[in-house]
Amino acid sequence: MKKSIPEIIFDIFNYSILLFWAVITIYPILYVLFSSISDAGRLMSHRGLLLYPLGVHLDAYKIVFQNPMILRGYMNTAIIVFGGTALNLFMTSLGAYFLSRKDVLWKNVVMVMIVITMYFGGGLIPHYLVVTGLGMRNSLLALIIPGAISAYSMIVMRTSFQSIPASMEESALLDGANNFSILFRIVLPLSKAMLAVMALWYGVGHWNSWFGAAIYLTKRELYPIQLIMREILMQNVDSQEIYKMTAGGGQDDDAQIAETIKYAMIIIATAPILCAYPYLQKHFVKGVMIGSLKG
């Protein structure tokens, strides 16, 4: 079917707008990336859009990777991400499995109990009091346990478990398996794709989170990387300190390199996620669909 003129005009318009949006979306990150490897002095005096890096200098990255406070931040974040996600998957699977079974007397009671929490909660202050009351202040546990289950994820997981053919479980039951074996030997292995998506969801959430750490941690050694970055990026605290800590340099140099250090930190904090998400996009798109169909 030959295209009419208005259609061609529309297509041009459409492609342009979408291309413009893609450029706008990706440009800030490119700007940060280019800035992080640019020469500090030239960067300071540069005005306007950065279309390419001003030289290739990895000094900022070297400084960041040698700074003990920053390294400890990454370690804390790693602990939170791996420990937290493991706990998330474990707890969410237990809940989803339970909710996906048939013929369980108290299942609906549990379901209602969980759904209520999706619409109503105690609020910030009561939550804070409970967590600190449990003695989790200044402990990484405060960042892992209170967020152990996302009700929404559990419902999505339940839907996924329900789609596993009952025949598989029935034959396992006939062989004398109990629910633990069914969960761990049949249901979970068959749900690898969905578990990967869940791990991504929870993992990214942990990687990016900062508020819990902000309110529960006062010891610097426990700060995850997002909190350290907050100090550096927003409270203009330590960028010059960082530079002084790991290298000598004149006063002017400090301020300039401090800028590139900020950019380098942003890239380091964001790069792993940006590399991972395209591979899993097929799965999380499906995850959103399933979630929306839950009704």
Added chain:
Amino acid sequence: MSRTVVPGIVHKNSLSAFVNKAGKDFKKNWVLYLMILPVVAYYIIFHYWPMYGIQIGFKDFNIAKGYMGSPWVGLKYFQQFFESFYFGRVLRNTLMISIYELIFGFPAPILFALLLNEVKNRRFKKYVQTISYMPHFISAVVICGIILNFCVSDGLINDVIALFGGERSSLLQDMKNFRTIFIASGIWQNLGFNSIIYFSAISTVDQELYQAAIMDGANRFRQVWHITLPSIKPTIVILLILSIGSLLSVGFEKIILLYNPATYEVADVISSHVYRMGLQKLNWSYGAAVGLFNSVANLILLILANRISRKVSEVSLW
């Protein structure tokens, strides 16, 4: 004499019938109950215990005395909030930001999904889509760090302003700019991700409908207007309900990261107010009271929005 022979077990009333049923169920499913135990414990400790703690909003809470020992003061803190000059300010800011977000941020993903759907080149479509989701995965701290960096007097945005002959200014220190920056960056971050659900709705439309329309001579615009849009209407309505239901719950993370005393007047929302007053300044009871007000108001809004939607269209959450 006649006697009724009752086979099996005799139940005096339905309670004992129930207990019998529960016993059988427990025998059969005890492993499952064991499995769910940690989950239930988690919910009780971290969701229901805080709900129990909401009562401190009605008390003069003293940490030493605990929940039980602190004296009741009724609606004192609610009154304090409603009568303070903060009330009007935070309510107005919360509503203004939410409404602007709704007006600009709600249609944008839909439009994006519709436009991208019209693209025939699959590679272009895929690349644009993948790029569009990217900002969603970036953390709030990084996003705000970038925003802060771009908004300083010698930052990128000011460079562009100067290029067009405008005057440089520290953008985030000016109240006029806060809302725009906040909402625009929100759209930038979430447009792609929010469009996913519309994409999947669009993909479920029966292709035959399009064929039939083409045969009837409908051009692309008509196809979209008469087929695509109506098919995704339920999705749109449900998401609209959810958005209206969260009109009073502007997330505080980004607000806290971007605001400063110079912009409190437009930036302070209910949730950031709870954080600053309740947590930072240790007014526990006040914070709990305002927080409760927020939760209840949200719930009411959600129920209202759902009811209206049920009347106006057949689509609703429940």
